[in-house]
Amino acid sequence: MSIIAKNIVKQFGDKVILNDVTVEAPSGALVALLGPSGSGKTTLLRIISGLEVPDQGTVQFHADDITRRSARDRNVGFVFQHYALFRHMTVFENIAFGLRVRKISEAKIRERVHELLELVKLPEMADRYPAKLSGGQKQRIALARAIAPKPAVLLLDEPFGALDANVREELRQWLRRCHDEYHMTSIFVTHDQEEAFEVADKIVVMNKGRVEQEGSPAEVFEHPANAFVMKFLGKVNSFQAVLQDGRVLFGNVEMPVGANQVIQTGNGKADVYVRPHELDLGRTAESGNCLRGKVMHINPAGSIVKVRVLVEDFGLVVNVDISPERHRQLALASGESIFVSPKNAKIFEPDYAI
Numbered sequence: 001m002s003i004i005a006k007n008i009v010k011q012f013g014d015k016v017i018l019n020d021v022t023v024e025a026p027s028g029a030l031v032a033l034l035g036p037s038g039s040g041k042t043t044l045l046r047i048i049s050g051l052e053v054p055d056q057g058t059v060q061f062h063a064d065d066i067t068r069r070s071a072r073d074r075n076v077g078f079v080f081q082h083y084a085l086f087r088h089m090t091v092f093e094n095i096a097f098g099l100r101v102r103k104i105s106e107a108k109i110r111e112r113v114h115e116l117l118e119l120v121k122l123p124e125m126a127d128r129y130p131a132k133l134s135g136g137q138k139q140r141i142a143l144a145r146a147i148a149p150k151p152a153v154l155l156l157d158e159p160f161g162a163l164d165a166n167v168r169e170e171l172r173q174w175l176r177r178c179h180d181e182y183h184m185t186s187i188f189v190t191h192d193q194e195e196a197f198e199v200a201d202k203i204v205v206m207n208k209g210r211v212e213q214e215g216s217p218a219e220v221f222e223h224p225a226n227a228f229v230m231k232f233l234g235k236v237n238s239f240q241a242v243l244q245d246g247r248v249l250f251g252n253v254e255m256p257v258g259a260n261q262v263i264q265t266g267n268g269k270a271d272v273y274v275r276p277h278e279l280d281l282g283r284t285a286e287s288g289n290c291l292r293g294k295v296m297h298i299n300p301a302g303s304i305v306k307v308r309v310l311v312e313d314f315g316l317v318v319n320v321d322i323s324p325e326r327h328r329q330l331a332l333a334s335g336e337s338i339f340v341s342p343k344n345a346k347i348f349e350p351d352y353a354i
Contacts, residue, residue: 001062001152001185002027005048008057010040017043018054019209025202027062030179030186032196035206036232041189042157044206048187049155050074061153074153077146077184081158083138085130091117091141092126098149116144119178136167143175147182154179156188160195168192172199193233197221205229227348230273237279237318241272241347248272248347251313253289255345270347276321278344281307281330290341293318295334300327307332309340 003025010018018040025031033041046052048059050071058067066074085094092113099109117123120140130138139159146154159175160168176199179186190196196203197217204214205228213225224230231238239250248255248270255272282290293309296317305327307320318340322330332338 002060003048003153003185003187004058004060005044006058006060008044008047008054008059010043010047010052010054017209018047021057021206021209021211023204023211023214025185025187027185028183029201030176030188030199031202031204032200033187033189033204033206034191034193034196034232035212036191038208039206040209041206045155045157045187045189048153049076049078051078075149075151077149077151077154079139079142079146079154079156079159081161083130083142085138085142085145087130089129090126091122091128091130091133094130094141095145095148097145102149112148116148119181120144120174134167135163136171139163139171140174143178147178147184150182151184154184154186156186158189158191161190161192168195175199205232207232224346227271227273230346230348234275235319236273236275239272239274239316239345241270243268243270248345251291253291253342255342255347257345257347272345272347274318274342274345276306276319277304278342279318279320280341280343281309281320281322281326281332282339282341283330285339287341290339293338293340295332295336295338298327298332298334300324309338311340 005021005023008018008021021040021044023044033044035041043052047054050069054067058065060066061074086097089097095113095116096109099112114123117126120143122137122140125133125137133141160171163171172195200217202214203217203220205212205220207228213220213229220229221233224233230236239255241248241250241255248257250272257272291311292313293311295307296310297308299306304321305324307322309318309320311318320340
């Protein structure tokens with residue numbers, strides 16, 4: 001079941017929430033709508049589900065125009081951020097709810113509910129009420145309830161946003177396994193880049209009611225379409241560089257922009273972005289293409305060591321990620337002088353003054 005939301009426009013009063021948005025979810029894919037608050041991603045999801053109607057544009061399920069069809073007639077499973085479980089019903093009855101509405105036989109209901117309780121690894125919870133469940137358990141039950149009627153499409157609105165980090169990570173992995181097992185076309189809304197990159201087959205980056213970029217996780221991370229996408233997908237260091245006859249200079253340092261990046265000839269200014277892991281640290285200025293700085297702070301926790309460096313000549317603080325091995329080799333300490341070398345950079349050019 002492929003999904004196409006085409007040329008969608010939606011306003012609330014004078015405020016344009018979606019401005020000519022087109023998004024496609026291929027059959028069987030798990031697509032993430034990723035963007036900051038207010039980008040329009042939840043409104044788009046509600047339009048796809050039938051909970052909202054677009055002012056302009058169409059929604060198609062497998063080439064069938066369902067724009068004016070009710071949510072009940074779309075065969076969609078919907079999972080909300082805050083679970084929306086029925087408090088007066090047991091876990092069993094919550095999962096069975098959509099099956100009872102469809103007049104499924106009692107024997108098949110019991111079979112399906114127990115199958116899903118095994119899937120979400122909560123078979124012992126059937127007779128409990130939602131108030132007795134943890135947040136992670138509630139969200140698993142909400143997911144089980146959504147897929148119980150075997151919907152053609154699964155839609156999830158910030159499904160893990162209310163959970164702590166460890167539970168979110170566990171449920172992300174579970175969602176991916178569940179999706180692979182049932183092969184439903186799924187769209188989920190998130191503002192968490194790590195969540196989108198870990199789970200999704202395709203990412204749609206949204207901002208201010210528009211689609212900024214779409215593609216595989218690798219495509220949007222390695223080849224951001226513009227400065228917004230670059231900055232939104234993880235931490236970056238920003239440098240205002242000078243263009244001189246095809247070279248990109250920050251002070252005396254030449255920024256190593258990729259060969260596929262177009263640099264306008266002539267002189268001017270450009271914003272250059274370097275991710276923390278694309279900077280290196282050294283005790284000496286061996287390469288010659290480096291900035292002198294002073295170590296401000298070192299955070300050795302985790303699989304990478306985060307180092308904050310003040311480049312005093314420019315009054316600029318840069319963040320550098322290095323491996324624990326490199327950290328031990330350098331034996332860094334706060335207050336020490338250090339040299340920062342860029343290994344890769346991306347350029348997004350503003351208007352030029354030639």
